[in-house]
Amino acid sequence: MVIKxxxxxxxxxxxxxxxxxxxxxxxxxxNLLLLNLGMAISFAxxxxxxLLNAKEGLSLDETxxxxxxxxxxxxxxxxxxxxxxxxxFFGRKKGxxxxxxxxxxxxxxxxxxxxxxxxxxxxxxxxxxxxxxEAPINSYVGEISEPSVRGAFCSITLLFTSLGVFAMYFLxxxxxxxxxALISIGIPVSSMLLVLLVPETPVWLLVQxxxxxxxxxLCYLRGxxxxxxxxxxxxxxxxxxxxxxxxxxxxxxxxxxxxxxxMNPIKRTFLKFRYVMFCKETLRPLQLIVLYFMFYVxxxxxxxxxxxxxxxxxxxxxxxxxxxxxxxxxxTCISSLCLxxxxxxLGKRKPALISMLSTAVACIGLSVYAKINLDEKVFSYDVTTxxxxxxxxxxxxxxxxxxxxxxxxxxxxxxxxxxxxxxxxAQGVAAASNYVFMFLGSKTxxxxxxxxxxxxxxxxxxxxxxxxxxxxxxxxxxxxxxxxQEIETFYSGELRIxxxxxxxxxxxxxxxx
Numbered sequence: 001m002v003i004k005x006x007x008x009x010x011x012x013x014x015x016x017x018x019x020x021x022x023x024x025x026x027x028x029x030x031n032l033l034l035l036n037l038g039m040a041i042s043f044a045x046x047x048x049x050x051l052l053n054a055k056e057g058l059s060l061d062e063t064x065x066x067x068x069x070x071x072x073x074x075x076x077x078x079x080x081x082x083x084x085x086x087x088x089f090f091g092r093k094k095g096x097x098x099x100x101x102x103x104x105x106x107x108x109x110x111x112x113x114x115x116x117x118x119x120x121x122x123x124x125x126x127x128x129x130x131x132x133x134e135a136p137i138n139s140y141v142g143e144i145s146e147p148s149v150r151g152a153f154c155s156i157t158l159l160f161t162s163l164g165v166f167a168m169y170f171l172x173x174x175x176x177x178x179x180x181a182l183i184s185i186g187i188p189v190s191s192m193l194l195v196l197l198v199p200e201t202p203v204w205l206l207v208q209x210x211x212x213x214x215x216x217x218l219c220y221l222r223g224x225x226x227x228x229x230x231x232x233x234x235x236x237x238x239x240x241x242x243x244x245x246x247x248x249x250x251x252x253x254x255x256x257x258x259x260x261x262x263m264n265p266i267k268r269t270f271l272k273f274r275y276v277m278f279c280k281e282t283l284r285p286l287q288l289i290v291l292y293f294m295f296y297v298x299x300x301x302x303x304x305x306x307x308x309x310x311x312x313x314x315x316x317x318x319x320x321x322x323x324x325x326x327x328x329x330x331x332t333c334i335s336s337l338c339l340x341x342x343x344x345x346l347g348k349r350k351p352a353l354i355s356m357l358s359t360a361v362a363c364i365g366l367s368v369y370a371k372i373n374l375d376e377k378v379f380s381y382d383v384t385t386x387x388x389x390x391x392x393x394x395x396x397x398x399x400x401x402x403x404x405x406x407x408x409x410x411x412x413x414x415x416x417x418x419x420x421x422x423x424x425x426a427q428g429v430a431a432a433s434n435y436v437f438m439f440l441g442s443k444t445x446x447x448x449x450x451x452x453x454x455x456x457x458x459x460x461x462x463x464x465x466x467x468x469x470x471x472x473x474x475x476x477x478x479x480x481x482x483x484x485q486e487i488e489t490f491y492s493g494e495l496r497i498x499x500x501x502x503x504x505x506x507x508x509x510x511x512x513x
Contacts, residue, residue, distance in 0.1 A: 019222050023149065026199070027156070030137040030157060031157055032188075033096065033188075036164060037130045038160065038163060038167070039164040040103075041305075044305075045308055046325075048069055048309075050176065051177075058116065070442040072126050072130070073439030074124070075131070076127040079133075079134075080131035080435060086099075086136075088425065091201075092140040092143065092201045093201075096140055099133040100188035100192045101188075102128060102132060103126075104189070105125065106129050107184045107188075111179075111185075127435070131431065134431035137157065137415075142415030155343050158412065162333040162335070162406060165333075166326070166329030168184075201217070203420060205217060215234055218234055240420075277425065277426070281491045285417035285490075286418070289410060289430040290430055292410045294433070294464075295464050298460075298464040299359045299363065299405070299464045299465035307445060310380040312398070314379065314385070315370065315391075316390045319395075327399070332403075333406075336406055339406070347481075348413065348479055356469045359461075359465045360462045362401035366454075367454075367459040368455070369397065370453070374454060378453075379449060379453075380449060410434070414430060416487055473499055
């Protein structure tokens, strides 16, 4: 007996929960990378108090401690610049797998560090490892997510970075820095295993001409559904990718007869790089992100992170410095969670402006407190100068600074403002600039403190915050709910400014009159 099955051409629609769940699972491997990134960038904070002028074992003086606290930021740009070409060549998925390997070696070397050179090499490699993971994370999460949930998923990646920071600060209170490094080894191993279970991004597969694999990947990412349910989105991606497969030299020079395969390879490579990286669709968002990173990094908390424990003591904050640092990590996690909701309700532009302005206000508060209450001879690098009287005022201001620094919307924007052709490389360049600013900020903190005391240092950071707020007000677009193709159009044509509120529109109407 033969039973004939009647197949309905219209497959049942996949539930929203299932669709979002599939994308959430796909982002877990990059999220674990970011968990490890948070642990790596905060490792110096828990290690320095034990290493600075230690009576036994490895010991660092003030100069060596300054270099150790900032060395990882110096090597991160090299990794970030390499991450773009790596992702373009191997793909987003394989790139996510490969960038875990340097992390494994870095944490292992840190655990076994037997002298100062091995300690510094391990920290430098740790920085390189966190730099090289930038493009795979941002490209993968940005390209697999639907426009309606991309902001939430990108902000959740920030949550994992904050969780990593909190986890390392917590480990600093319960185990030595060596055991903290040993525990950290498990994170890249888990990330490598998880990435084997998820697909490559559909748009990357389409650009490589792998249409069947791209359709299969899109079905997975939209809730393990059937091709009928993703056909419309797949067709849009196909049209988009078809333009990307065209020769960029021909598109730019409007040459209908492409003969560039016979061109000198060096000249062809140079022209492709020029037309991809030096077009306004790449340079304009790159300028936005680089300047945003500068204002974000230099507006308060980041420069003092390696010396955070001692800064708390210099301000006369109550409680143990390590406990305060752990609470700062928890606050950062809370602010990242708040960002997920804020982006859904307000978009990305308003939270970015609010957080930048608030960090500036918190820094001004700390500066005024230090000027009024602290002696000019109080320095964070000299524990003998710390005030004996304690106050909750700087502690509250410091917690506010941590809360408003937590929403790093720069990282959310990094995954969506660049065009596909330059996305990975531009993300690498932008991330590299961030680490350069982090290095400069952390390396110069003690020098700045020596020159203008604690009050002057925080006044300087406040100035960066206020100027950054003004810049973002005019040049930061609202990208929430926009497709990657729509965001590209923001930077084509004439240079634009993006204020759209009653205050700006009032002056705009006055000017027209």
